[in-house]
Each structure stands twice: as structure tokens, then as C-alpha cells.
Amino acid sequence: MIGSGLGLGAGFLFKTGPEANTSVIGLGGLRSDNGSRAAAAIVRLASPDNRWQIKAFAGKADVIYELYTGLGAVPVRQESRLARINAAFGFTSELSAGIVLRYLETVLSPEGGLQPPSLQPGTRLEIGTAGFSFDWDRRDDSDYPTEGTRMAAVATRSRTLGSLGRSYERGIATFDGYRPFGARSSLAVRGTVCAASSGTPFFDQCSIGATDNMRGFNSTKHLGLRMVSLQAEYRQRFSQRWGGVVFAGTGRTGNRFADLAQDGSRSAAGAGVRYRVSKKFPVDFSIDISRSNERETQLYIYVGQRF
Structure with missing residues (x-):
């Protein structure tokens, strides 16, 4: 999506109690050969009894990528600063609900070529977001689950700040x-x-690859106000350190749920290897390769599992 480059990250993992989910403090940064660069920090804290869960993120980025529009693939430069926090309270050991707050400042500009009306040079947006989260977590582990279920939902309302403010909603x-x-x-x-309301900026719309973490597609290629997807992954441990996966997924996007069948499905499948980086926590260094039904191949390198 942004060319070839290097990403570096460091994380400190710990538990506040024997039954608590894993807490994380992390820093990271990247730079690619097309001039994109970014840096971010995350904090994820769980109280000893998992009664409170706090997730915070802050980062800044200056990235160049292709946005797929009716005019074709348009090179876009986006400079952003983002801060987000989700604080949730557990009513039981499995069920929790909380609030979500986000502030985004972003400047969008085409990098040449055709210019969609929504991307005039120097387009600047300040967006404030507030909403609610719901989580029913019955998994046996928060890092590498092998049994159980989890249902999660987030509903937010965002508003562009300034004299010409407008609002939009999104639910996942x-x-x-x-x-x-x-x-x-x-x-x-x-x-x-x-699902997202009309008037939602493209970077907050439903995306195959970004919203659902599906492997195989550029996250700015298949956008819409509605999306559904389904994925499956088979995981195998070969030894204490090494493991592997095979996976497949399919999804659809459209402006209405009734339109999802019109544009066809986007499907991809692939395989990956896992190397466990910690003896105390089941956290893997992951490398996956995926092939889509659009005959595109994607390589993914990350820490942890996709879901």
C-alpha cells in the first residue's frame, strides 16, 4: 500500500493479576521508500479482576497511497494526528461496556493526476468522535485463544469541527x-x-481489509457504507516456538445492504508461519502471504493474530 520500507516496534507485556488479561505498553514507527512515515504509542491496561479495561492510542502519520475511485487509482497524500481512548467497565467477568473518544486532525491532498471532487488540494478536517462499546468475551485467552467466543460492537457519532460542521455515524x-x-x-x-451513514469520509467508511482485518486486499480499494465479511483460519503449533496457519475469507461492500450482491464478492486465501517471541506470553511474530480472486498477492508482517 505504501511501498517497501522498515517498521520497528517495542512492547512491554505484563499482567496486573493472575486472572487479568495481558496489559501492553508499546511504541512503534515506520518509513517507506515512497516517503511515507508514521509513529505511534499504545497503552492497553486491564485491572487485576478485569473489571476495568483501558485502551489508548496516539500517533501521527504522513503517508502516500492510492485511493481507488470511479476515476481510477488516485495517488493521495494524507497527514494525520490521531488520539483514541476506550474505557470499559466489566459488569461480569465476561460482559463489559464502555465509552469511546477520538480526535483526528487530517490533511488530504492528491499527489497529481485526476482529482476527485472530494479531494481538493489542502482539504483539512478536524473530527471529534464519541460512542459506546460492548464486549461479551468468553475466550480462554486474550493473546492466543483456542476455545470460546467473543462478540464485540462499537457505535460512534463523529462531527467535523468548525463553522461548517457535519455529522456522520458508524457501527461495527x-x-x-x-x-x-x-x-x-x-x-x-x-x-x-x-454500516456507516451517508457523508462519511472515505477513511472512516467500511473497508475490506481495514475494518475486518481480512488479508488479501488494499484497505483503500473496496470501500462502502455497508460491509459484511466472513473469515476462517486453521492454526497449528509444531513446537513450543513454531507454528503455522492457513486461512481464507470473503466479503462484500455496497452503499446499502440490499446492494451487497451487485458488485460480487472479494475473496482471498493464504498461509503463514508463526514464531513465538515470548516464553511467558503466547505472542507470535507472524508472516502471512495471501492471494485474492483479483489475482493480487499481499505480504503481511505483524505481531499477534489477525483475530
């Missing part, structure tokens, strides 16, 4: 399910539904 719901097959293998599935 996900269902994750896990089933073990013996001591070293498991099956993971994810279903995602997304």
Missing part, C-alpha cells in the same frame, strides 16, 4: 469463535458487519 459488530482440535491445533472464525 464482530463475532469471533474458536474451537480446539487436539492439544496443538485450533480453528478460528470471524464474522464482521459494518
Whole structure:
């Protein structure tokens, strides 16, 4: 999406109690050969009894990428500063709800070529977002689950700040399910539904690849006000350190749920390797390769699982 480059990150993982989910403090940065660069920090804290869950993110980026529009692929430069926090309270050990707050400052400008009306040079937006989160988590582990289910939903309302402010809404719901097959293998599935109101900027619309974490597609290629997708992944541990996965997924986007069948499905499949970077926490360094039904190949390098 942004060319070839280098990303570096560091994270400190710890538990506040024996039954608590893993807490993380992390820093990261990247730079690519097309001039894109970014830096970010994350904090994810869980109280000893998991009663409180706090997730915070702050970052800045200056990236150049292609936005797919009716005029074709348009090179776009986007400079952004983002801060987001989600604070949730657990009513039981499995069920929690919370608030979501976000501030985004972004400047969009085409990098030459055709210019869509929505991307005039120097387009600057300040957006404030508030909403609610819901989480019903019955997984056996928050880092590498092999059994159980998780249902999560986030509903937000955003408003552009300034004299000509306008509002838009978005809701995302996900269902994750896990089933073990013996001591070293498991099956993971994810279903995602997304809906956004008219007037939502393209970077907040429903996206195959960004909204649902599906592998195989550029996250700015298949956007819409509605989206559904389904993914499955088979996970196998070969030893204490090494593992592998095979996966597949399919999704659809459109401006209405009734339109989802018109443009056809976007499907992809692939395989990956896992290397466990910690003896204390089941956290993997992951490398995946995916091939889509559009005959495009994508390589993914990250820490953890996609879902």
C-alpha cells in the first residue's frame, strides 16, 4: 500500500493479576521508500479482576497511497494526528461496556493526476468522535485463544469541527469463535458487519481489509457504507516456538445492504508461519502471504493474530 520500507516496534507485556488479561505498553514507527512515515504509542491496561479495561492510542502519520475511485487509482497524500481512548467497565467477568473518544486532525491532498471532487488540494478536517462499546468475551485467552467466543460492537457519532460542521455515524459488530482440535491445533472464525451513514469520509467508511482485518486486499480499494465479511483460519503449533496457519475469507461492500450482491464478492486465501517471541506470553511474530480472486498477492508482517 505504501511501498517497501522498515517498521520497528517495542512492547512491554505484563499482567496486573493472575486472572487479568495481558496489559501492553508499546511504541512503534515506520518509513517507506515512497516517503511515507508514521509513529505511534499504545497503552492497553486491564485491572487485576478485569473489571476495568483501558485502551489508548496516539500517533501521527504522513503517508502516500492510492485511493481507488470511479476515476481510477488516485495517488493521495494524507497527514494525520490521531488520539483514541476506550474505557470499559466489566459488569461480569465476561460482559463489559464502555465509552469511546477520538480526535483526528487530517490533511488530504492528491499527489497529481485526476482529482476527485472530494479531494481538493489542502482539504483539512478536524473530527471529534464519541460512542459506546460492548464486549461479551468468553475466550480462554486474550493473546492466543483456542476455545470460546467473543462478540464485540462499537457505535460512534463523529462531527467535523468548525463553522461548517457535519455529522456522520458508524457501527461495527464482530463475532469471533474458536474451537480446539487436539492439544496443538485450533480453528478460528470471524464474522464482521459494518454500516456507516451517508457523508462519511472515505477513511472512516467500511473497508475490506481495514475494518475486518481480512488479508488479501488494499484497505483503500473496496470501500462502502455497508460491509459484511466472513473469515476462517486453521492454526497449528509444531513446537513450543513454531507454528503455522492457513486461512481464507470473503466479503462484500455496497452503499446499502440490499446492494451487497451487485458488485460480487472479494475473496482471498493464504498461509503463514508463526514464531513465538515470548516464553511467558503466547505472542507470535507472524508472516502471512495471501492471494485474492483479483489475482493480487499481499505480504503481511505483524505481531499477534489477525483475530
